[in-house]
Amino acid sequence: MGFSTAAVRYLRPAALCASLRPGASAAVSATRSLSVPTTNEEKTKDELPGPSVSTTLYWLFVKGYAKNSHLLQGLQKSLYGPMWRSRFGPFDVINVASPELIAQVIQQEGRYPVRSELPHWKEYRELRGQAYGLHVDTGPEWYRIRSVLNPKMLKLPEVFAFAPIINQVVDDLLQRVELLRSRSRDRTTVSDLSAELYKFGFEGMSSILFESRLGCLQEEIPQQTLRFIAAVNDMLTLSDMVILFPRWTRSVLPFWKRFVQAWDNLYNIAKELIDRRISELEAQVQRGEPAEATYLTHLMSSDKLSRAEIYVTVTELLLGGVDTTSNTLSWTLYHLARDPAVQDRLYREVNGVCPDRRVPTTDELSCMPYLKAVVKETLRLYPVVPGNGRFISENEVLVNNYRFPKKTLFHLCHYAVCHDEHQFVHAQRFLPERWLRAEQGSAGSYQHHPFSFIPFGVGVRACVGKRVAEMEMYFTLSRLMQHYQVLPEDGAAAVKPKTRILLIPSKPINLRFLARA
Numbered sequence: 001m002g003f004s005t006a007a008v009r010y011l012r013p014a015a016l017c018a019s020l021r022p023g024a025s026a027a028v029s030a031t032r033s034l035s036v037p038t039t040n041e042e043k044t045k046d047e048l049p050g051p052s053v054s055t056t057l058y059w060l061f062v063k064g065y066a067k068n069s070h071l072l073q074g075l076q077k078s079l080y081g082p083m084w085r086s087r088f089g090p091f092d093v094i095n096v097a098s099p100e101l102i103a104q105v106i107q108q109e110g111r112y113p114v115r116s117e118l119p120h121w122k123e124y125r126e127l128r129g130q131a132y133g134l135h136v137d138t139g140p141e142w143y144r145i146r147s148v149l150n151p152k153m154l155k156l157p158e159v160f161a162f163a164p165i166i167n168q169v170v171d172d173l174l175q176r177v178e179l180l181r182s183r184s185r186d187r188t189t190v191s192d193l194s195a196e197l198y199k200f201g202f203e204g205m206s207s208i209l210f211e212s213r214l215g216c217l218q219e220e221i222p223q224q225t226l227r228f229i230a231a232v233n234d235m236l237t238l239s240d241m242v243i244l245f246p247r248w249t250r251s252v253l254p255f256w257k258r259f260v261q262a263w264d265n266l267y268n269i270a271k272e273l274i275d276r277r278i279s280e281l282e283a284q285v286q287r288g289e290p291a292e293a294t295y296l297t298h299l300m301s302s303d304k305l306s307r308a309e310i311y312v313t314v315t316e317l318l319l320g321g322v323d324t325t326s327n328t329l330s331w332t333l334y335h336l337a338r339d340p341a342v343q344d345r346l347y348r349e350v351n352g353v354c355p356d357r358r359v360p361t362t363d364e365l366s367c368m369p370y371l372k373a374v375v376k377e378t379l380r381l382y383p384v385v386p387g388n389g390r391f392i393s394e395n396e397v398l399v400n401n402y403r404f405p406k407k408t409l410f411h412l413c414h415y416a417v418c419h420d421e422h423q424f425v426h427a428q429r430f431l432p433e434r435w436l437r438a439e440q441g442s443a444g445s446y447q448h449h450p451f452s453f454i455p456f457g458v459g460v461r462a463c464v465g466k467r468v469a470e471m472e473m474y475f476t477l478s479r480l481m482q483h484y485q486v487l488p489e490d491g492a493a494a495v496k497p498k499t500r501i502l503l504i505p506s507k508p509i510n511l512r513f514l515a516r517a
């Protein structure tokens with residue numbers, strides 16, 4: 001199947017944005033038709049091609065695609081065409097792997113789209129009497145939560161208010177890089193960069209959400225922070241296991257109990273951090289000191305979310321915001337190290353806009369088109385969420401002339417689409433230039449379909465953290481470029497991606513950071 005349990009998870013909680021904006025990408029063809037074709041010869045899903053369960057098992061566990069389910073998307077597309085059906089365990093999934101078909105699904109997703117059902121998350125919340133939150137709530141209840149988050153997360157001036165916090169964390173990252181390279185044998189290498197960037201991502205998101213520093217980039221990471229990071233990892237890993245096994249196995253297999261324990265740890269630490277910060281803010285207000293309009297203050301003062309909903313929502317934002325951004329940063333630095341011409345051009349752009357290592361302002365970031373093109377191209381080659389989902393529960397759907405009943409789960413094969421030569425010339429190459437309007441053509445690019453590049457998802461349920469993630473990545477990369485030239489280790493082999501829910505490096509990325517004069 002082009003659909004793994006891992007995909008289910010992001011289909012799961014992944015992370016939401018803008019409405020369908022045909023202008024979303026730099027090279028959107030305005031003339032393409034997104035309308036749903038209708039003829040009289042409708043077909044049913046039983047007529048769709050797709051692998052048998054045994055073929056799927058063979059691919060996943062004999063051929064090794066369980067770890068590379070992003071590649072299975074392309075393989076299956078070549079065998080079955082752009083739409084096929086996969087059945088495996090509890091899943092019956094319709095895979096769509098062309099921008100036109102993805103557009104058709106999204107056009108019919110309804111007012112309150114659902115990525116996938118998360119029965120095990122819902123069950124945990126009910127077990128503990130917690131609020132459902134962003135990922136489990138559906139319909140108008142989900143929208144109510146989104147409408148509180150969107151203004152603070154998706155409006156640029158609001159997002160820019162997080163710039164000082166993010167830059168403080170980038171300061172710490174720079175110090176950490178300096179420390180690690182000075183300790184390395186050749187005094188330049190930072191080993192396992194993704195692990196360092198994960199801690200950076202965690203510190204960055206928690207600084208915004210909890211308005212407190214957790215010390216992830218310190219030499220001695222505080223115990224509570226270590227427990228928190230471990231709980232996040234455990235919960236996400238176990239979430240995939242729990243959904244695969246039927247309920248009766250819970251008394252014999254340890255996964256459900258450990259899943260509940262991991263959620264308990266995660267929720268309790270988040271609750272403690274939030275309560276502590278809220279007490280500080282309340283004391284501040286009582287003393288007559290003005291409270292800054294930061295994230296928690298915004299959620300509290302909106303009066304639209306209960307305290308229980310705030311606990312869950314903030315935890316879920318953290319879950320969506322760490323490894324997505326940190327993995328994208330890892331891949332970007334990996335490519336910059338292997339492509340000196342791209343890195344040099346990026347350095348010249350950053351240095352031209354902000355000489356003498358001056359910290360860029362948000363206005364100055366907007367004068368760095370090549371920086372943005374580099375990040376876009378990284379997200380095209382390594383879409384950290386390689387497959388997305390839509391569970392259309394309310395209505396029947398007509399896609400590619402097949403009629404699907406209510407409660408059909410669609411897997412949007414984003415990885416296959418943004419690696420498609422018909423959409424992107426030299427699709428396997430790292431060519432940031434393709435995103436620069438003035439230079440289209442030099443990189444052989446041409447007008448691609450708006451739904452061929454949707455790394456943050458699409459529609460009203462798209463990623464709520466898109467703007468924050470972009471700003472964090474722009475500051476981090478521009479400032480790293482000001483200080484260092486990055487290079488691969490001598491003779492280092494290429495690092496391929498693998499799917500572990502997200503598209504992550506299959507082995508540690510070690511890079512040399514040479515201080516710029």
Ligand code: HEM
Pocket residue numbers: 013014015016115134135146316317318320321322324325328384385388389454455456457458459461462463464465466468469
């Ligand atoms: C490179 C960085 C990121 C990428 C590529 C990414 C990608 C995605 C994608 C593909 C989705 C699913 C969207 C859909 O279903 O259409 C999503 C949802 C989501 N993302 Fe992100 N994300 C990133 C960073 C972040 C950050 C920084 C945050 C937190 C501030 C975040 C929080 C979320 C949340 C909470 C959802 C679920 C929203 C909902 O269901 O209403 N993401 N993300």
